[in-house]
Amino acid sequence: MLSQRTIEVVKSTVPVLETHGTAITSAFYQKLFHHHPELLNIFNHANQREGKQPFALANAVYAAAAHIDRLEAIVPVVKQIGHKHRALNILPEHYPIVGETLLGAMKDVLGDAATPEIIEAWAEAYGVIADVFIGIEADMYQQAANKAGGWSGYRNFVIDRKVEESSVITSFYLVPQDGGEISDYLPGQYITLRVKPEGEAYYHNRHYSLSSAPGHPYYRITVKREDELDGKPAGIVSNWLHRHAEVGTVLEVTAPAGTFTLDTDSDLPLALISGGVGLTPMVAMLESVLLNQPDRKVTFIHAAKCGSQHAMKLH
DSSP: OOOHHHHHHHHHTHHHHHHHHHHHHHHHHHHHHHHOGGGGGTSOHHHHHTTHHHHHHHHHHHHHHHTTTOGGGGHHHHHHHHHHHHHTTOOTTHHHHHHHHHHHHHHHHHGGGSOHHHHHHHHHHHHHHHHHHHHHHHHHHHHHHHSTTOOSSOEEEEEEEEEEOSSSEEEEEEEETTOOOOOOOOTTOEEEEEEOOTTOSSOEEEEEEBOSOSOSSSEEEEEEOOOOBTTBOOOHHHHHHHHTOOTTOEEEEEEEEOSOOOOTTOOSOEEEEEEGGGHHHHHHHHHHHHHHOTTSOEEEEEEOSSGGGOOOTTO
């Protein structure tokens, strides 16, 4: 439990975090990768380059500070982040590294405003918040491992089929290299691939929605090739998958995760709305409804850039 004084000090920093949050988290990632470059094997390099990750972390830190006196309010967000952490194989030993680096970034950005009392309060608060994450994620790891066909960490899968769905989108059918079962999942969930393309110094992790209903002896992901556009570099992993991954290629995969899922207990009319490759979780949901709730009313609205890029037209 946090002391009342610690809660007051942390909450007093909310306006500062609102103003300087992204600067703090940007400095955090610079320090983190400077002192622990091995963590580049976990974090999405593209999200770092585009500023998405610092912005997301700033929002999370702000929310934690604002609700430090009632952390139960942020449990849904913690669970959403926890799914990503479990999918990326983030472990308890990573949390002290993150905490130390975050406090250092606060000192660097805020200077004298980061008084010893503020740093001590945030150190105490971070310890409590980290314990919440670690506890929730421990349950997630256990659940993933204990499911029929489940596993913890990375498991080798082989590309069994590679199907061109449009001019820029391809489906990959993945089966376990060990020939064993695969765990079930909820329509809308994703799996995470870890690949190290030739010439890359670090692994790259990517989350890809499962694009078919559960119940098959394979996982299907449907990936858009992200080409260079308006100065934005081409997607490293998507291009590697399209151009170099073939039938027989082995991929490291973590078990299905994610909170954006179909409510399979409801029989209310369902509206599915997507654009581009965003149709992938919707297709999984649609297939699941057709298989298990054939009388449920479904409206599917989809937009594509052009006809040649429209994937899965025959679904």
